[in-house]
Amino acid sequence: xxxxxxxxxxxxxxxxxxxxxxxxxxxxxxxxxxxxxxxxxxxxxxxxxxxxxxxxxxxxxxxxxxxxxxxxxxxxxxxxxxxxxxxxxxxxxxxxxxxxxxxxxxxxxxxxxxxxxxxxxxxxxxxxxxxxxxxxxxxxxxxxxxxxxxxxxxxxxxxxxxxxxxxxxxxxxxxxxxxxxxxxxxxxxxxxxxxxxxxxxxxxxxxxxxxxxxxxxxxxxxxxxxxxxxxxxxxxxxxxxxxxxxxxxxxxxxxxxxxxxxxxxxxxxxxxxxxxxxxx
DNA sequence: AACGATCCCTGTTGGC
DNA sequence: TGCCAACAGGGATCGT
Numbered sequence: 001x002x003x004x005x006x007x008x009x010x011x012x013x014x015x016x017x018x019x020x021x022x023x024x025x026x027x028x029x030x031x032x033x034x035x036x037x038x039x040x041x042x043x044x045x046x047x048x049x050x051x052x053x054x055x056x057x058x059x060x061x062x063x064x065x066x067x068x069x070x071x072x073x074x075x076x077x078x079x080x081x082x083x084x085x086x087x088x089x090x091x092x093x094x095x096x097x098x099x100x101x102x103x104x105x106x107x108x109x110x111x112x113x114x115x116x117x118x119x120x121x122x123x124x125x126x127x128x129x130x131x132x133x134x135x136x137x138x139x140x141x142x143x144x145x146x147x148x149x150x151x152x153x154x155x156x157x158x159x160x161x162x163x164x165x166x167x168x169x170x171x172x173x174x175x176x177x178x179x180x181x182x183x184x185x186x187x188x189x190x191x192x193x194x195x196x197x198x199x200x201x202x203x204x205x206x207x208x209x210x211x212x213x214x215x216x217x218x219x220x221x222x223x224x225x226x227x228x229x230x231x232x233x234x235x236x237x238x239x240x241x242x243x244x245x246x247x248x249x250x251x252x253x254x255x256x257x258x259x260x261x262x263x264x265x266x267x268x269x270x271x272x273x274x275x276x277x278x279x280x
Numbered sequence: 281a282a283c284g285a286t287c288c289c290t291g292t293t294g295g296c
Numbered sequence: 297t298g299c300c301a302a303c304a305g306g307g308a309t310c311g312t
Binding site: 115267 | 284289290
Binding site: 004063078079080081082116118119133167169176177268269270 | 303304305306307308
């Protein structure tokens with residue numbers, strides 16, 4: 001089953017990272033795999049710029065973790081498909097696929113472990129930030145969700161499938177494949193519906209579904225944070241997977257009406273929906 | 281400009 | 297049972 005870090009996992013990671021490094025000065029950094037630093041001109045831009053910098057605050061936009069450093073630099077981390085952040089002492093043995101490390105003056109190491117290398121670490125000047133796709137990223141789906149009217153304006157005239165538009169981080173930042181399917185399921189909208197074809201009522205339902213779906217994901221530890229399972233007060237598995245209505249459930253009954261969930265490819269991604277609740 | 285397709289990766293899965 | 301091809305997906309990039 002999917003273990004892709006989505007917004008809830010990224011937010012949980014951000015919170016842990018903030019506790020570990022906010023106010024701390026970084027003293028050392030290493031790129032273990034050049035591809036992980038591909039968003040800088042050279043890997044050395046990462047390893048040379050971080051040491052000596054103080055981490056002012058650790059924020060997030062969509063699935064990008066964005067830390068503000070002194071010296072007007074931004075330290076950006078994306079977990080990609082398989083990335084996770086480990087916060088450990090420097091003597092801790094390295095996990096395989098530890099593609100990036102940095103260390104605080106206090107001796108805490110931040111490590112990005114990322115087998116599939118879709119994640120990245122970047123350290124950008126204001127000019128580099130402005131020239132990156134981060135400059136054009138949409139508003140955060142959790143903290144800064146556009147209003148119904150703004151969402152309607154963004155969808156107006158668009159012919160692309162609404163699922164594809166939800167995955168476009170320039171429109172709204174933070175929805176990935178799993179949560180896009182779940183949001184559409186709760187709003188009773190077929191993933192292949194053209195973005196501009198949605199009625200005001202459907203846009204309202206879509207808008208209203210985003211917050212609860214993401215909040216529930218965070219509350220239940222996300223879809224992939226197995227490590228947190230034991231921390232949950234009621235002892236249930238710390239996985240959101242059990243709560244998914246449609247994602248990965250082709251052939252299983254829709255929790256609303258019992259109809260078998262179907263799978264279709266949209267925007268080169270698998271999409272799951274109830275053919276009865278979500279009409280084309 | 282908008283849209284769809286392709287590519288990058290490797291651990292996991294499913295079919296034979 | 298064991299092997300290997302197919303699959304999974306976020307986001308950059310390219311062609312139309």
